[in-house]
Amino acid sequence: MEEAKVRYLICKDLDVAQATYSPKGDRIALLASQSDISGGNVRLYVLPTQGGEPEPCITYFDRTLSNIGLCDIPIQGQTPLVWGWGAKSVFVPVSDSGKVSILKVFVDTQKIETVVEGERVIFSYSFSANGRRIAFAATQFDNPADVYYFDTEIEGSRSKEKKLTDVNKEWLAQIKLSIPEHMKARANRKSPEVDLWLMKPTEWTSNQEYPTVLEIHGGPMMMYAHAFFFEFQLTAAAGFGVVFSNPRGSQGYGDEFCTIIAKDWGKKDYEDLMAVRKRVLRRYKWIDEKRFSVGGGSYGGFMTAWIIGHTDKFKAAICSRPVIHWAAMTGTSDGNWAWFKRFDMVTPWEDDKGYKQQSPYYYVDRVVTPVLIEVQEGDLRCPFEQGQMYYAALKYLNKAPVKFVTYPNEFHGMSRTGKPWHKIHRLDQIIQWLTQYGV
DSSP states (O other), X not given: OOOOOOOOOXXXXXXXXXXXXOXXXXXXXXXXXXXXXXXXXXXXEEEETTOOOOEESOSSOOSBSSOOEEOSSOOOOOOOOEEOGGGSEEEEEEEETTEEEEEEEETTTTEEEEEEOSSSEEEEEEEOTTSOEEEEEEEETTEEEEEEEEXXXXXXXXXXXXXXXXXTHHHHHHSOOOOOEEEEEOSSTTSOOEEEEEXXXXXXXXXXXXXXXXXXXXXXXXXEOSSOOHHHHHHHHTTOEEEEEOOBTBSSSOHHHHHTTTTOTTSHHHHHHHHHHHHHHHHOTTEEEEEEEEEEETHHHHHHXXXXXXXXXXXXXXXXXXXXXXXXXXXXXXXXXXXXXXXXXXXXXXXXXXXXXTOGGGGGGGOOSOEEEEEETTOTTTTXXXXXXXXXXXXXXXXXXXXXXXXXXXXTTHHXXXXXXXXXXXXXXXXXXXXXXXX
């Protein structure tokens, strides 16, 4: 038996997310992004099996070819690369402005066709052998998930699609949901518009003012989407308005929109989030400005800590699995030393000015907002000590109430994939904190 030989086909400048051989095995389609911390678009490339440089299939399309829509229910699925009939095209997922759809890309002509779309997130799909029929699973604002069938050969968009399941029919009939209303905001005339959604309290009436929470997503290279979000529905059911948005740094709006904050968190994204707050206050008179809270996890936890270190306009804060101290973060998280790229490879022992400027830890003396900090002890993305440092500093300064909640044997994605009893406890803690300090 001959000794196996390994040959590298992909250059080191690309991070490959998916790859699949063409039916004849002569080409490889792959989804990849640049190997850096900027968070730019995932693009489609084709590479000869014998080797060579990967060739981008669509150079003009400024959206990411992956599912990066956020949802807090533990939906599992696959959005694979699928070669079309005759190996002339490839089916791919695309995230665009809060929606996740399926595209057909003709790899030799740069032509694009939208196959399945809608105000929803398609999180899993499978094709028939000839690529003409599709089974897919999707979530949307008012439905956690269902399975659908789509026939590309039938004329007329309505007849092409058929809903195959109604999994949550009985549960949805027993509860009342708050359906998000879409708006846009702009920080200033030179800034791009950002998508935002507002959910009214479930039992909203027009003659009453209500407390509201601004929610900030993680990433930051992700996006809030047309997906069911249990935590938001629970918050609305507890009597709060919920605002969520995709500020600069989010995916789904083009390369520049996403990468512009790569090395400078807390500036343009902060401007967008404060513009979102201002926009909903102007539009909805039922929102009580004095009872406006803020919360988020991961990068959203960073931004929550950043915001309350730069303004006192928020009534209460929920700071989940945050980044607090960049010098402590680099080398100790699963991002390893790659985080040095945010600071142009200048290490904190050489010059820590940039690390301090970007760390909410160094603005902690300004915080006068009650803060709930929750972390997971097994978190490798935003290590446990990040939240611990923040709690210790806030507790020492004693300018506002602070609570520190930790979860053993849990990891960064606990809010989605953690143990059910921990997820329930976490949600209870959030609602209790908002009820105590946000009203």
